[in-house]
Amino acid sequence: MKHRILYAFLPIALGALVPTPTTVQAASNSEDTYRQLDQLMDVFERVRAEYVEEVSDEQLLQGAIDGMLASLDPHSSFLDMSDFDRMRTQTDGEYGGLGLTVNMEDGVVRVVAPTDDTPAARAGIESGDYITHIDGELIYGLSLNEAVEQMRGPPGTPIEITVVREGEDEPIDFTLVRETIELKPVRWEVTNDVGVIRISTFNKQTGDATREAIEAIEEEVGSDLLGFVIDLRSNPGGLLDQAIEVSDAFLNDGGEIVSQRGRQSKDVQRYFARTPDQTDGKPVVVLVDEGSASASEIVAGALQDHRRALVIGAQSFGKGSVQTLIPLGTDTALRLTTARYYTPSGRSVQEAGIEPDIIVPQLSDENYADRRVVRETDLRRALRNESVGDDAIIEEDDMVNPRFDISYEELQDAGIEDFQLQYALDILGRLDGQPGLIKMASVAE
Structure with missing residues (x-):
C-alpha cells in the first residue's frame, strides 16, 4: 500500500497533472516517432514477403542502417569487419x-x-x-x-x-x-638549401616521420638551411593526433593547434603544442591545393593563424568535421560525425577550407584551368558553414593574387615541372637575397 501511495502522489509532487507545452510537444514527438518505426517495420515485412526475389533480413537491415546514416552527411557510416580491416590498412598497414x-x-x-x-x-x-x-x-x-x-x-x-x-x-x-x-606518409629532399617535406597522408607514423625528416634535413644542410616547404597537396587527411604532432614540430609549446566543438556548447576540446619549435624558427612555406583535406587543413590552418608559415597554392577541400568511431560490438562500429574543428583564431574549416596567403595556380599543369574542382561544399548533405562569406572568416584583401606572366611552354623550356613548388622555393630563396627562377608580374587586384 505504501508503494501505491507513493506512486500515486509522485505526479502531483512533480506538477505532472498540469501538462506544459513542453511535455505535450514531447509526447507528440514520441507518438510520431513510434508511428514511423511501425511504418518502417511494415515496409520491412512487405519487402521480406513480397519482393520478386528472396532477400535476407541482414541485407534489409543493413540497407536501412546505411540509408539512415547516408541521410546525415557524407562522412558518417556503418563499419563492418571488412571496413575495419580497410581502416586499419589506411592507418598502419x-x-x-x-x-x-x-x-x-x-x-x-x-x-x-x-x-x-x-x-x-x-x-x-x-x-x-x-x-x-x-x-x-x-x-x-x-x-x-x-x-x-x-x-x-x-x-x-x-x-x-x-x-x-x-x-x-x-x-x-x-x-x-x-x-x-x-603507406609511407613522409618523404623529404633538399633543393637549393631548402628542405622539402612531402606529407601524403596522416597515419600512425606521420608525426614521428616528420620529426625524423626535419632532423635529417638539418644534418644534411647544416647552417646553410634556408627553411622548409611542407607539401600537403592532395593529402586527404587521416588521424587527428598526427596532425597535432606535425603542427607541434613547427610551433612553440603552449600555442593552440586546433579545437573541436560538438553539439553542446560544453563539448569543446582544445589541443596545444607541447614541445619547442623543432626548427628553431626557420622560415616555413606550406603548399595546399583542392585535394588538401581534414588533417592537412588542421596543420595549414594552425601554422597560418600563428603566422608561423606562409600558405600558398589553392583553396583547400574544406572538410572541417570530426568523426568518432563508436563500437557497436566485437566487429562492427558506427563512424559518426560528432564535432566540427576550428583553427586557433576560431575559423571553421567546414566548406570554407584554408585560403592561401598567396594564390598560386599550378601553371605547369597544361589543363589546370579546365580541370573540374570538387570540394566539400559540392558533396551532397555536406554540413553547412553559416560563416562562409562573412568578413569574420577572411578578407579578400588579406589574400595576394599575383598575375603570372609565364606560359606552360615557357615553364617546360625552363625545366620547371612543378610551378607551385618552384614558387615556394623562390620565396625562401628571396628571403635570403637569392634571385628567383620564376618570372612574375606585379601583384594584381
Whole structure:
C-alpha cells in the first residue's frame, strides 16, 4: 500500500497533472516517432514477403542502417569487419593495390588523390577522375566498398581502369599492375638549401616521420638551411593526433593547434603544442591545393593563424568535421560525425577550407584551368558553414593574387615541372637575397 501511495502522489509532487507545452510537444514527438518505426517495420515485412526475389533480413537491415546514416552527411557510416580491416590498412598497414584514395559521388567512384610513387600515380591517374569501368566491367551501381575490393588484389596482377576526366572528350584507359602499397606518409629532399617535406597522408607514423625528416634535413644542410616547404597537396587527411604532432614540430609549446566543438556548447576540446619549435624558427612555406583535406587543413590552418608559415597554392577541400568511431560490438562500429574543428583564431574549416596567403595556380599543369574542382561544399548533405562569406572568416584583401606572366611552354623550356613548388622555393630563396627562377608580374587586384 505504501508503494501505491507513493506512486500515486509522485505526479502531483512533480506538477505532472498540469501538462506544459513542453511535455505535450514531447509526447507528440514520441507518438510520431513510434508511428514511423511501425511504418518502417511494415515496409520491412512487405519487402521480406513480397519482393520478386528472396532477400535476407541482414541485407534489409543493413540497407536501412546505411540509408539512415547516408541521410546525415557524407562522412558518417556503418563499419563492418571488412571496413575495419580497410581502416586499419589506411592507418598502419600495407596492401596489394593501386594506391588510390577514392570516394563516392552521385553513385560514381571519384579519385580523391593518388598516393605518391604508386601504380596509380605513375600511370597518370589524377585527382577528380571518375572511375567508370574495372577490367571492362561497368561499376556504376556498386558500393564504394565493392569497387575498392575490385581494385585491390595480389601484387603483380594486372588491372585495367577506365576513367572519365573533365576536359577530355573520350574515356581514358589505364593498364596497371598491382603492387604492395606501403603507406609511407613522409618523404623529404633538399633543393637549393631548402628542405622539402612531402606529407601524403596522416597515419600512425606521420608525426614521428616528420620529426625524423626535419632532423635529417638539418644534418644534411647544416647552417646553410634556408627553411622548409611542407607539401600537403592532395593529402586527404587521416588521424587527428598526427596532425597535432606535425603542427607541434613547427610551433612553440603552449600555442593552440586546433579545437573541436560538438553539439553542446560544453563539448569543446582544445589541443596545444607541447614541445619547442623543432626548427628553431626557420622560415616555413606550406603548399595546399583542392585535394588538401581534414588533417592537412588542421596543420595549414594552425601554422597560418600563428603566422608561423606562409600558405600558398589553392583553396583547400574544406572538410572541417570530426568523426568518432563508436563500437557497436566485437566487429562492427558506427563512424559518426560528432564535432566540427576550428583553427586557433576560431575559423571553421567546414566548406570554407584554408585560403592561401598567396594564390598560386599550378601553371605547369597544361589543363589546370579546365580541370573540374570538387570540394566539400559540392558533396551532397555536406554540413553547412553559416560563416562562409562573412568578413569574420577572411578578407579578400588579406589574400595576394599575383598575375603570372609565364606560359606552360615557357615553364617546360625552363625545366620547371612543378610551378607551385618552384614558387615556394623562390620565396625562401628571396628571403635570403637569392634571385628567383620564376618570372612574375606585379601583384594584381
